[in-house]
Amino acid sequence: MAFDVDALRALIPALKSGSARFDAPGGTQTPQPVIDAVVAVLAGPLANRGHTTEGERNAEAVVVGARAALADLTGTEPRGIVFGRSATQLTYDLARTLAKTWNAGDEVVVTRLDHDSNIRPWIQAAEAVGARVREADFDPATGELRPEHIEAVLSSRTRLVAVTAASNLVGTRPDVPAIAELAHGSGALLHVDAVHYAAHATVDLAGLGADTLVCSPYKFLGPHLGVLASRPELLETLRPDKLLPSTEAVPERFELGTLPYELLAGARAAVDLLADLAPGTDGTRRERLIAAFTATESHEDALRERIELGLAGLGGITVYSRAAHRTPTLLFAVNGHRSADVSRHLAEHGVDAPAGSFYALEASLRLGLGPEGAVRVGLAPYSNAEDVDRLLAALAALRA
Structure with a gap:
């Protein structure tokens, strides 16, 4: 179940900007196949769902396809x-x-x-x-x-x-x-x-x-x-x-108004892309998704451990992500520096890692961080070792 991070990165136009992106918990960057799926729906005949005209049939097919894809992703039925x-x-x-x-x-x-x-x-x-x-x-x-x-x-x-x-x-x-x-x-x-x-x-x-x-x-x-x-x-x-x-x-009882068909097509494309992230895996889309997440979890966890080791080596940094079982997400503060200033410093070094409480206000207050929170570093499947090294180098420069 190999995972080729370079192949995924090549599909994402936004990564050409050159920043090392650690803002994925707020939203990931969009691969070209997802963009193409959105454009294709908007460029073709489209109408309210039905079975009479081409536009109606296109809309119906988009909704049915998206429900099936998200059912595969969440392990439920399309009717759910x-x-x-x-x-x-x-x-x-x-x-x-x-x-x-x-x-x-x-x-x-x-x-x-x-x-x-x-x-x-x-x-x-x-x-x-x-x-x-x-x-x-x-x-x-x-x-x-x-x-x-x-x-x-x-x-x-x-x-x-x-x-x-x-x-x-x-x-x-x-x-x-x-x-x-x-x-x-x-x-x-x-x-x-x-x-x-x-x-x-x-x-x-x-x-x-x-x-x-x-x-x-x-x-x-x-x-x-x-x-x-x-x-x-x-x-x-x-x-x-x-x-x-x-x-x-x-x-449909729970869906108010007309659905955004182009976004549903993009969501299906994203699920299909995820299912292909472990090349050589056969089986249903659900089975391929399970294999893909197994591969990307291993990739992300290895990068998380690299960050954690690097932060420990720098010293003067308090890490709040300490649970035994956790996602590749780290919240930390640099002693003697406001977290907002740390985030700005990182941005100046081409590293996107925002600071805040990120709407988890109760958790931030319980950690003693107040509404200002701390710096959050979040990994995505497209994160790589070079990104991590740039993050650690920028923090080392701040500590120096």
Whole structure:
């Protein structure tokens, strides 16, 4: 299962700018085949979905193809795939819909490790119906969110647990299957934020134990879009707010307005490209995706370890990404320097590594960093050893 990073980099026009890019957790750069797929849809006949005209058939084919691709990526059925503008929008829609089934005194569990898009929608939906929100803590010394942290705030009144599969701030990958077992044992649903996770690992809805999860193709080489994956039978039980003439069919019941067909085509192209990142692998697209993520995880983890060794050798740097199981994402601060200034210094040396809390505000506060956060270095499949060496050289110059 070889992975050719140079072949992937050759497909990405933005990398010709010359910067060493460590901003992938905020969105990856776009390969040419994805760009071409978006352009092709916009250049051809297009209309609202149907089966009569060429434009209608084109739109229908795009939607069907994108659902199949994202179902393969997330390990569910096409009928369980809902598209939206962003993961945040889809989470808000889901929270408002599920809240219709909650009563005053019911409880919802969120965690301090999560991105705010997996905290605030649930808090606001609970407040609207008089439900109580209970917050699970994590260990700031290690960055770990353990199942016992969730268990401590569960009760017989818990209706939903919302948890991340990977922290976009420090990379922590909690034991989601164990958390799912606890949540379901209390009679609650489990919603998983897989936005950061899906960029680095094989997503398996059933394997995670999730009832619903969200991800975003622009985090894994695709266009800006949100995806909700669920068991179709669960979607059948939910009644979202929608227009009267719109369909009751699942999953279209949850999709408001006309879908962005060009972005769906780009998302499918991104999944197809990912499935081909381990050349020589045969099998279904799902099987090739699993092989590809195995290969890219190994590549990214080796680069992460190279960065960690380099940071340790420089001294005077505090690293907050300490969990035993984590994505190739490092949050750090350079002693004696404001993180925003460190980020500017790196940019001047051709290294893109932003500073902030990145909407994981609760986690940043819990780490004692405040809303300003710290510097985040995030790897992508197209990252290479030269990028890492440039990062470490720029930091060494700052330390000197």
